[in-house]
Amino acid sequence: MTTTVQDLHQPLRLHPxxxxxxxxxxxxxxxxxxxxxxxxxxxxxxxxxxxAGRPPADAARWYAEQYGQExxxxxxxxxxxxxxLIAAAGEPxxxxxxxxxxxxxxxxxxxxxxxxxxxxxxxxxxVAMIRQPALAPxxxxxxxxxxxxxxxxxxxxxxxxxxxxxxxxxxxxxxxxLGLNSTLRIGRRFYYVVFVTSLDGLxxxxxxxxxxxxxxxxxxxxxxxxxxxxxxxxxLHAAGAAGxxxxxxxxxxFGAVLRFAWQFYFFLRTDLYYLATTAAGCNDLQTxxxxxxxxxFWRLIRRPGRMxxxxxxxxxxxxxxxxxxxxxxxxxxxxxxxxxxxxxxxGIRLTEIAWHELTSASSxxxxxxALAFLGLNFWEPALAAGLAIAAFRRRRxxxxxxxxx
Numbered sequence: 001m002t003t004t005v006q007d008l009h010q011p012l013r014l015h016p017x018x019x020x021x022x023x024x025x026x027x028x029x030x031x032x033x034x035x036x037x038x039x040x041x042x043x044x045x046x047x048x049x050x051x052a053g054r055p056p057a058d059a060a061r062w063y064a065e066q067y068g069q070e071x072x073x074x075x076x077x078x079x080x081x082x083x084x085l086i087a088a089a090g091e092p093x094x095x096x097x098x099x100x101x102x103x104x105x106x107x108x109x110x111x112x113x114x115x116x117x118x119x120x121x122x123x124x125x126x127v128a129m130i131r132q133p134a135l136a137p138x139x140x141x142x143x144x145x146x147x148x149x150x151x152x153x154x155x156x157x158x159x160x161x162x163x164x165x166x167x168x169x170x171x172x173x174x175x176x177x178l179g180l181n182s183t184l185r186i187g188r189r190f191y192y193v194v195f196v197t198s199l200d201g202l203x204x205x206x207x208x209x210x211x212x213x214x215x216x217x218x219x220x221x222x223x224x225x226x227x228x229x230x231x232x233x234x235x236l237h238a239a240g241a242a243g244x245x246x247x248x249x250x251x252x253x254f255g256a257v258l259r260f261a262w263q264f265y266f267f268l269r270t271d272l273y274y275l276a277t278t279a280a281g282c283n284d285l286q287t288x289x290x291x292x293x294x295x296x297f298w299r300l301i302r303r304p305g306r307m308x309x310x311x312x313x314x315x316x317x318x319x320x321x322x323x324x325x326x327x328x329x330x331x332x333x334x335x336x337x338x339x340x341x342x343x344x345x346x347g348i349r350l351t352e353i354a355w356h357e358l359t360s361a362s363s364x365x366x367x368x369x370a371l372a373f374l375g376l377n378f379w380e381p382a383l384a385a386g387l388a389i390a391a392f393r394r395r396r397x398x399x400x401x402x403x404x405x
Contacts, residue, residue: 008057008073012050013087014080019044020204027203034181034200035084038283038314042067046076047085106177109170110212118223125226128233135229135236141254144247154372159252160259163224164195167217167259171197171271174216178205207278214275221260228253267331281316288317289325 020027026044029036039047042063049059060073080086108114129136145151172182180201186194197217202210228249235246263270269286277285291308298306310318354374358367 007055008060009055011053011055012077012080014051014085015087017047017051017085018204019048020206022207029083029204030085031201031204033084036200036203037079037083037085043076046071047080050080100176100179100181102173103176103179106173106175109173110177110216118219121230122222122226125229128230132233132236135233135250137225137254137257139254141247141250144251145244155248155251156255159248160255163221163252163256163259166224167220168195168197170216170220171199171213174213175199175202178202178209178213180205180213210278211275214271214278217271218260218263221256224256225253225260228256265331267328280320282320283314283317285317285320285324286328288313289321289328292318292321292325293329 015030015032017028018031021041021044024041026039026041027036028039028044028047045066046059046063049062050056054062056073056077060071063069063071077086142156144155168184172184175182175197180199183198185196185198199213202213232246232249232253235242235249237243238246262268263272266273266276267286273286291313295307295310298304313321351374354371358371
């Protein structure tokens, strides 16, 4: 963070700001860097006075006259500086946001004609499943080939990656149609590896316009399921390569069904979590719920000095976290039980199978087959463990103070 010393009697140089009024709270910040803060209505009014050219000392007097109370203008300026809203000496103020790529494509994908086509595609898939029940999603579809576990695992992994990217692309394009930039990164939710599309500027968009970008990935999943099912329909009873292709398509469709169902794990901050917290008017429910659980623990072992200050919690977050914190704790307990009772035993068994293949292999091909089998089965938990270790090291790393301009 760069710390600047401000002359309270000279106007500030602020970057261009955007505001979103939501009753008693206002989201304000920079669209070019997606840096936003949540201000009370009076705080946003003070920020507008500074943006209009009032020197900080004069703006503080205006605030006292307007609201009948004093404001610590120095502390207020520190908050603005931390958010990067103040242009440092010699730093040019940010210009208008750059043109958003793929904005027209995003608008086309969510236009009325596109919605009509999506509805027709979904209806056609439902009709096909009714006529041929074997097309309906079933776990048996995952086993699209017999005789080679490596081919089976390779097909499942390779078949899902394009659909994961499609899911995230729909999030990004739904945001870009609103003029929002997006970034894609690899993240972790407990012991799952996930791809995450960041739409930070979404907080400055009116609430009713946020829902589609949040749900766009699940819409993509439904479209993938319907398209794959319709493509598999004419190949259902075919022989040879055509039949194999049909079974692979149904396997990919069922993988998309599983990913769609995964979104209901609210406590892992899935798409439906963000949808629900936005509709409920929350600010950071997950953090407040976690701190509330820790506070109960510290209170239980009589360590009140380590408790988080409830005064820092958003009132809406605190109200919902009273019951959501138990839901979140229960969810993590359930996943831990599944890890111990299912994932670990399955992983041990798969390792035994691969080790037997390695020790009894009579050719380089069989050794390669066993190693590929291990890699396809354990790449995700290995990557999740690596991400967890990296996150732990970042938390343990001492903070650095940078002084300069």
